Amino acid sequence: MVGARPNFVKLAPVARALAARPGVEHLIIHTGQHYDPLLSDRFFEELEIPTPDFNLEVGSGTHAVQTAAVLERIEPLCQRLRPDWLLVYGDVNSTVAATLAAVKIGVRVAHIEAGLRSGDRTMPEEHNRVVTDHLADLLFAPSRDAIGNLEREGIKQERIAFVGNVMIDTLVRALPAARSLETHQELDLRAGSFVLVTLHRPSNVDDPAILGELCDALAEVQRRRQVVFPVHPRSREQLKQWDLTRRLGGVCLIDPVPYLAMLSLIDSAGLVITDSGGVQEETTFLGVPCLTVRPNTERPITLTHGTNRLLRPTREALVAACQNGFSRRTPPPALERWDGRTGERIVQALCDGAQFD
Ligand code: UD1
Secondary structure, eight states: OBOSHHHHHHHHHHHHHHHTSTTOOOOOEEOOSSOSTTTTHHHHHHTTOOOOSEEOOOOOOOHHHHHHHHHHHHHHHHHHHOOSOEEEETTSHHHHHHHHHHHHTTOOEEEESOOOOOOOTTSHHHHHHHHHHHHOSEEEESSHHHHHHHHHTTOOGGGEEEOOOHHHHHHHHHHHHHHHHOHHHHTTOOTTTOEEEEOOOHHHHSSHHHHHHHHHHHHHHHTTSOEEEEOOHHHHHHHHHTTOGGGGTTOEEEOOOOHHHHHHHHHHOSEEEEOOHHHHHHHHHHTOOEEEOSSOOSOTHHHHTSSEEEOOSSHHHHHHHHHHHOOOOOOOOOOTTOSSOHHHHHHHHHHHOOOOO
């Protein structure tokens, strides 16, 4: 079961590993939480994920409406299919809804990317993570800190498998193709010196004062460095609603980019400014400096072992951090089980009962 853009990136390696297993039938349910071709179809094509077998077409709505639509539509499907496992990914509304529906009718759930915690109960993703992990039967953790979080919450060791980071599987496989794209050239950007921006979290884009301040800061950075900003639909709506686009000055605004182009841009950027979860990990793996505009992160390994730094959403903080944020690219840290083989481990655990402590 997948629903939103970051889920698709995590599904690809698992789908490939399952396809290589004789006798295993893998069906894909897309909830339709993300329905724009730019956020959905392009990802399936590029990542060579089979077309979903079912699309629940839940679309947008408030958290309750979206979650309820997934609950209502996935229950009869799980009743009919009675899978051995329902695999759920990440921390989006579709993840928690599918988990709740499945466990209530006795379908076992495995959560991929379990145990991440920001400790910030104002984030919708944090509610989704906590509930999903407590309900799911098998928890696939990407890092040791995630296992620590689960254990602290009283979850028994036998429900947890340390398989590594599945998103890095996708990155490792796609990197040669992404590099050959040289997307920065199409946008007239100088490799190693431009700033790549992605912002879409409610905490940054749902308050006009904060979003306005971030726009001013980016416009100021743009005076010294080229800044490119692929704009998520949520952020585009807010920029338009509050007439903030003009405050971005000369910043190059583009539509959300497909996976390979995004990876190409991250890889050639001098600095990345983001509030995304996945981008914090991708920059760490590639050794590209990253500023995360959030008070906390559920991915602390990117701070302790990687290139990530947290940043307050103020003009002053952002401009100052950009002035000395460009550093030489560091070699990728050797993070345990971030090795491109996580999808295989997940399938070994599911099909052979392999334990990854
Ligand atoms: C969701 C996830 C977030 C993830 C992000 C990646 C939740 C709570 N949040 O946030 O964890 O980082 O996806 O992109 O599940 N919209 C479109 N077209 C689409 C999808 C959305 O225009 O295909 C617009 C709609 O106006 C919608 C808004 O974006 O109201 C928000 O979409 P939604 O799926 O609710 O959450 P995201 O902000 O995308």
